[in-house]
Amino acid sequence: MRWSWFPDHADDLSALALQHLQMTVLAVALGVAVAVPLAVLAHRVAWVRGPVLSLTSVLFTIPSLALFILLLPFTGLTRTTAVIGLTVYTLVVLVRNTVEGLGAVPPHVREAARAMGYGRTRVLLAVELPLALPVVMAGVRIATVMTISLVSVAGFIGQGALGQLFIDGFQRAFPEPIVAGIALTLLLALVADVALVGVQRLLTPWTRR
Amino acid sequence: MRTLSTIAGLAALALTVTACGGGATTLAEPSAGSGAPTAANTIVIGTANFTENVTLGHVYAGLLKSKGYEVTVKPNLGSREVIFPALQSGDIDMLPEYQGSLLLHLDKAGKAADGDAQAAELKAKLPAGLKLLPYAPAQDKTIWMVTRATADKHGLKSLDDLKKVTGQLVYGGPPEDKTRRIGLVGLKEVYGTEFKTFRALDAGGPLTKAALRKGDIDLANIFSSDAEISANDWVGLEDPQRLQPDENVAPLVREQKADAKLTAAMAELNAKLTTEELIKMNHKTDVEKEDPEDVANAWLKAVGLVS
């Protein structure tokens, strides 16, 4: 191992890590924006639930290479293509956890809110979603860590962020970039997870004892 | 119930696939967005996912920067199948290309073997909006190679000699070699030889080289500018019928960027960019593990293209 390679490339590595983080945040945020309405629908309308849950889990099994190739004619060789693909893979966890969280709200709580004159939307926004938040956030944490590990597959279309290091190392039989890529991916996952635990605490002060 | 909803999910998925797929039947379909006009002095250079191409991208970039262009390099974008459409759609403006492979990409039956003939054919076959600038003397030709041991054992010097061992050797090359002329089809047609099996690897990349070293394959596709050839003492088989085309390096550019200034800069580069120089650069990146960008800039200075 050529240890000097790592400090020599600190700038490149941090730029790639930042890009990695940006793509992850975008993908998970988009995933939440799509998953929560879908999950609310699945929660409210019983017959929608099965198909929505199945569709997202089937989407999860599509090989990423094929998904990217399908998207290329529309969004080109851009970060958008990568982020859309990554978003698709977050849906299965996010939808499942949101549906579960909403389902676990005790009926008497919901009824009490209705009795107090809350409309359906207000019950959803002020009672159900906040109570479901811990489970939803658990989903967000899993989706985030998963996305961080998946970004590198976008290397097939040149958008792999830290994953670009794997291609470089593979082509040149050069382990240093690969080791740096793996280590930084793990570090990023750790930092993101700790940050999300913090966010969750801030958002749900009542769960703290 | 679960099964039913799964089927519903699959059906919905199938619908999405068809809906999105529309008329896209080949991978070469350009993307919908027709490249937005950009400032004339900004250039986005893309490169394929192998190191020599990345280095060449940085050579173009370093030279153009010295001429006042604002250049971005997007290295390791993928294979030609993925990048070519990006050039058409304007995601990138410029790409270091290889004339022989590019011609085959555009015309599977393309047979022009030398640089001038290829350049002429390419002029006619390139899609509108793209322009190939004059080619450099530097070549990165694909050569069919065997190990020294295999060559000695069967007395192999030229592809003609493969007739003697037809059906005995294992061929290792990129997946497309199975179906295209510069591969199994041409070797049978032109040199009358067949192989025991075909092993799908990569285009002269780490898989092919590992397989040849290990003896998993006997005949491999290796790039002539590869720095590992001499280290492993691999033997290139002569190609008297010129089945493998020449592969001169040439810049492929979006027409709106290919003004006189850029063309002149690339002509200056062509005067210096020979196969020997290319091999030197590959040695620096692949064996000494220097960064392609550093190698490119150091080379530009060393040959006096950039002060």
Place this chain on the structure above:
Amino acid sequence: MGLLQQILGWFTQAGHWSGPEGLPVRLLEHLEYSLLSTVAAALIGLPIGLYIGHTGRGAFLAINLSGFGRALPTVGLVTLVFLVSGLSIWPVYVALVVLAVPAIVTNAYAGMAGVEPELRDAARGMGMTGWQRLWQVEVPVALPLILTGVRLAAVQVVATATIAAYVSFGGLGRYLFDGLAQRDLPQVLAGAIAVAVLAVVTDLCLAALQRTLLPRGLRLRRAAAT
């Protein structure tokens, strides 16, 4: 001709169903990689999950480590192991096993942690040894979650085993990489569909197996609960 017809055409072409590159062989290769990896991951992950669930020791470490394992990029692992091992199937197996272990460990642990303390106490009160309590009480009660972990892992492995083709081996991933190289979009998509179908079928089969393996007592308890 629409893309869907082309994909259908690919599937209905007789040549794609026979020989060393036909669907049956590719499917078997894919199953071989997936099955061996999942079994190896279960052999590694289950003892760990059961041990920490049974003793309560090292839970924090094991759960966080397997969470960490989830973040390991498969492509990175494959390339790194390739540089060490050269051209062999090892990179594929290492990456797939590492992919599968976390889900198996966390779910086995969660299942064991969910066993009611009363139940453990009762078993202890009946004079059962630690070993007996593990096999006769805790594992049967934790079984649904243990199996869920194996199922999740198996599906993920099946969906990811396409990576074998990245380092020149077989399986359904060959259609993706060969199709891309040969510029044959229907082949790429046919391969993708085959992978998705195999993953879904794997999921359904393991779900059915899970129902069959569920101990009678638990089934009764579930029925009573609903």
